[in-house]
Amino acid sequence: MAERAPFSVQTIPGFAAIAIFTFVAIYTPLVILVAFSFNAGDSLAIWEGFSLKWYYRAAANEQVQSAAIRSLYLAGISASVATVAATMAALATTRTRHFPGKTMIYALINQPLMIPEIVTAVALLIVFAWVKVATGHTSMIYLIAAHTAFCIPFAYLPIRARLETMDDTLEKAAADLYAGRWQVFRRITLPMMMPGIIAGLMLAFVISMDDVVITEFVKSAGQDTLPTYMLGQLRRVVTPEINAISTVVVFAGAFLVTIFFWVSSNRR
Amino acid sequence: MQNLRYARQNETVGTTTETGQDGGPNTIMQAQTDVAEPAPMPGDTSNTREIAIDARKISKIYRGEDEVRALDNVSVRIRRNEFFTLLGPSGCGKTTLLRVIAGFEPPTSGQLWLNGKDISRLPPNKRPVNTVFQNYALFPHMSVANNIKFGLEMLGKPKAEINQTVEEMLTLVQMQAMKARRTSEISGGQQQRVALARALAPKPEVLLLDEPLSALDLKLRKEMQMELKRLQHETGITFIFVTHDQEEALTMSDRIAVMSAGKILQIGSPQEIYQRPAERFVANFIGESNFLDARLSGGSVTLKAGGTFPVENPANVADGDVSVLLRPEHAFLSDAEDALPARVETVVYSGEATSMHTRLEQSGEPVKLRLANAPTGSGMPEEGAQVRIGIQPGALSVLKD
Ligand SMILES: Nc1ncnc2c1ncn2[C@@H]1O[C@H](COP(=O)(O)OP(=O)(O)OP(=O)(O)O)[C@@H](O)[C@H]1O
Ligand SMILES: [Mg+2]
Numbered sequence: 001m002a003e004r005a006p007f008s009v010q011t012i013p014g015f016a017a018i019a020i021f022t023f024v025a026i027y028t029p030l031v032i033l034v035a036f037s038f039n040a041g042d043s044l045a046i047w048e049g050f051s052l053k054w055y056y057r058a059a060a061n062e063q064v065q066s067a068a069i070r071s072l073y074l075a076g077i078s079a080s081v082a083t084v085a086a087t088m089a090a091l092a093t094t095r096t097r098h099f100p101g102k103t104m105i106y107a108l109i110n111q112p113l114m115i116p117e118i119v120t121a122v123a124l125l126i127v128f129a130w131v132k133v134a135t136g137h138t139s140m141i142y143l144i145a146a147h148t149a150f151c152i153p154f155a156y157l158p159i160r161a162r163l164e165t166m167d168d169t170l171e172k173a174a175a176d177l178y179a180g181r182w183q184v185f186r187r188i189t190l191p192m193m194m195p196g197i198i199a200g201l202m203l204a205f206v207i208s209m210d211d212v213v214i215t216e217f218v219k220s221a222g223q224d225t226l227p228t229y230m231l232g233q234l235r236r237v238v239t240p241e242i243n244a245i246s247t248v249v250v251f252a253g254a255f256l257v258t259i260f261f262w263v264s265s266n267r268r
Numbered sequence: 269m270q271n272l273r274y275a276r277q278n279e280t281v282g283t284t285t286e287t288g289q290d291g292g293p294n295t296i297m298q299a300q301t302d303v304a305e306p307a308p309m310p311g312d313t314s315n316t317r318e319i320a321i322d323a324r325k326i327s328k329i330y331r332g333e334d335e336v337r338a339l340d341n342v343s344v345r346i347r348r349n350e351f352f353t354l355l356g357p358s359g360c361g362k363t364t365l366l367r368v369i370a371g372f373e374p375p376t377s378g379q380l381w382l383n384g385k386d387i388s389r390l391p392p393n394k395r396p397v398n399t400v401f402q403n404y405a406l407f408p409h410m411s412v413a414n415n416i417k418f419g420l421e422m423l424g425k426p427k428a429e430i431n432q433t434v435e436e437m438l439t440l441v442q443m444q445a446m447k448a449r450r451t452s453e454i455s456g457g458q459q460q461r462v463a464l465a466r467a468l469a470p471k472p473e474v475l476l477l478d479e480p481l482s483a484l485d486l487k488l489r490k491e492m493q494m495e496l497k498r499l500q501h502e503t504g505i506t507f508i509f510v511t512h513d514q515e516e517a518l519t520m521s522d523r524i525a526v527m528s529a530g531k532i533l534q535i536g537s538p539q540e541i542y543q544r545p546a547e548r549f550v551a552n553f554i555g556e557s558n559f560l561d562a563r564l565s566g567g568s569v570t571l572k573a574g575g576t577f578p579v580e581n582p583a584n585v586a587d588g589d590v591s592v593l594l595r596p597e598h599a600f601l602s603d604a605e606d607a608l609p610a611r612v613e614t615v616v617y618s619g620e621a622t623s624m625h626t627r628l629e630q631s632g633e634p635v636k637l638r639l640a641n642a643p644t645g646s647g648m649p650e651e652g653a654q655v656r657i658g659i660q661p662g663a664l665s666v667l668k669d
Binding site for chain 1: 370371372391392393394397398399401403405406407408409418419422423466467470
């Protein structure tokens with residue numbers, strides 16, 4: 001008889017079955033979605049042969065093009081601004097002495113994660129509608145402001161986590177070696193927290209790219225992003241073009257995440 | 269509780285400095301030193317010009333849920349190019365004193381002077397003081413060479429000079445071959461040498477070392493002890509070294525300060541600290557001790573166990589009932605008439621010496637002896653035997669406790 005193994009979840013009866021079921025449940029719909037993006041026919045249920053025509057069609061669709069560009073532009077700006085703000089917030093809540101209200105500030109930064117998105121969306125709709133009427137101004141600025149705001153807590157989490165595990169004696173050592181405050185930040189703190197910042201930026205970017213509810217409520221006419229465009233299409237005729245767009249988005253996301261892991265593991 | 273001998277010596281210090289210097293920028297400082305109660309410094313006849321660090325009545329109170337008095341009115345003067353060691357049990361305030369000197373913690377009260385200038389309010393990056401941290405704190409995102417370069421770059425030295433100094437430092441700590449490595453790719457002992465090189469490169473006035481050897485194994489530790497002494501000698505920099513290893517302190521230091529509960533109990537050379545501890549805590553912390561009850565009168569003591577002996581009195585304890593210290597290696601077996609009768613309780617052989625626990629007949633006090641072993645390995649009394657114990661001349665010393 002073999003020695004009794006120490007406890008491991010693997011020894012729970014049915015562990016493998018549950019694991020397999022979970023993966024199947026998560027990935028089957030995705031696999032079907034991807035498969036039908038290559039359908040030669042225009043059905044989402046009946047396979048009529050392999051074709052790339054939906055990809056050509058999506059790529060040639062000007063509405064898709066402009067929605068994709070708008071999404072990238074919106075996510076790029078919002079995620080960057082949110083990451084800068086989150087970095088400052090993370091520094092202020094970890095690299096300072098205790099001050100009254102510090103815990104409260106921490107709670108306030110994270111609170112948006114707890115508020116249902118639809119509530120935020122309605123609140124923003126009301127405020128921005130009022131501002132739009134008052135100023136007559138309807139540019140992308142409202143979407144950028146909204147996206148930046150809800151991206152901040154997502155960017156904040158990994159950055160703060162990184163800062164908390166960082167030993168502050170490194171910063172002391174730099175100060176001991178004649179570095180002024182700014183030099184300590186630029187030469188030590190910033191490079192050390194970079195993996196956290198990159199993770200925060202990517203998370204914020206993906207969250208912004210993905211958002212439907214708030215965007216739908218805040219956008220003005222002609223400001224569709226990729227997700228709101230897709231939602232609009234689903235209300236009308238559904239063709240595998242949607243599948244093709246989704247597939248590209250899924251693989252672009254996977255590609256980004258892979259690049260991130262590759263970069264961060266090479267740093268160490 | 270300050271004793272007479274310290275006071276007397278400080279008078280001498282005062283007079284030497286007054287006559288030794290005429291005017292100059294140091295006069296103001298000396299005037300202040302003389303007004304403020306000067307730091308006790310046994311055996312010190314140096315003048316103020318030779319003082320690197322002058323800590324004056326420094327207290328540090330950490331205010332948290334309850335107040336911690338980590339430093340309690342600490343005064344100490346550390347000479348230039350001195351290997352000065354802070355020794356004491358865990359939590360006695362050694363690291364806190366280093367942090368105050370480096371500038372990481374402002375003292376709650378008191379002043380810190382460096383080479384005749386008050387640096388109490390300077391931030392760490394404005395002090396010509398570098399630290400070797402206990403966990404080394406090497407920058408993990410930089411190579412060995414760039415770690416060493418960092419301080420020089422921050423000082424804005426010219427490129428050529430930086431490169432030359434880095435090469436010198438690499439040679440000094442024998443890390444030439446590994447200069448391009450990441451600091452995570454070298455061994456603990458090598459990291460320690462890089463930390464040392466990084467702190468030495470900007471040529472600080474004072475180098476602070478917080479238990480730099482505690483993470484190393486015994487062999488490497490002995491090697492690094494020698495290397496540290498060599499570096500200190502070659503660079504001429506003042507070293508302030510923290511350890512709680514008494515042997516390390518005794519072998520490496522020019523002077524030792526023994527600390528307990530935020531206070532400095534005694535400052536002196538290794539010989540003074542070992543042979544003439546001022547109080548029981550110091551005697552107990554360093555080496556093995558016998559404490560004997562006695563009556564002090566004039567320059568000699570009459571032991572409760574019998575016999576009258578001339579005695580050293582480093583802390584100037586007043587006449588009366590006192591405790592005296594007898595180190596186990598300063599007692600021996602004797603046939604003399606005036607030796608103290610005792611009974612052997614246990615005998616422990618340990619290679620080069622034998623430890624013998626005895627009990628004095630007259631007072632019932634235990635006395636431990638440490639006797640060198642003869643080559644023949646015979647001649648030690650059995651347990652239960654009657655013996656007489658002699659005391660080497662000058663071995664007894666009065667304690668303040
Ligand atoms: N930041 C702090 N806040 C509150 N108390 C502290 C702080 N740092 C140290 N102390 C307390 O101050 C006292 C002295 O601490 P210090 O670190 O100087 O001890 P040490 O002599 O270096 O001990 P060790 O040999 O264990 O390193 C201890 O009682 C410690 O608990
Ligand atoms: Mg310490």
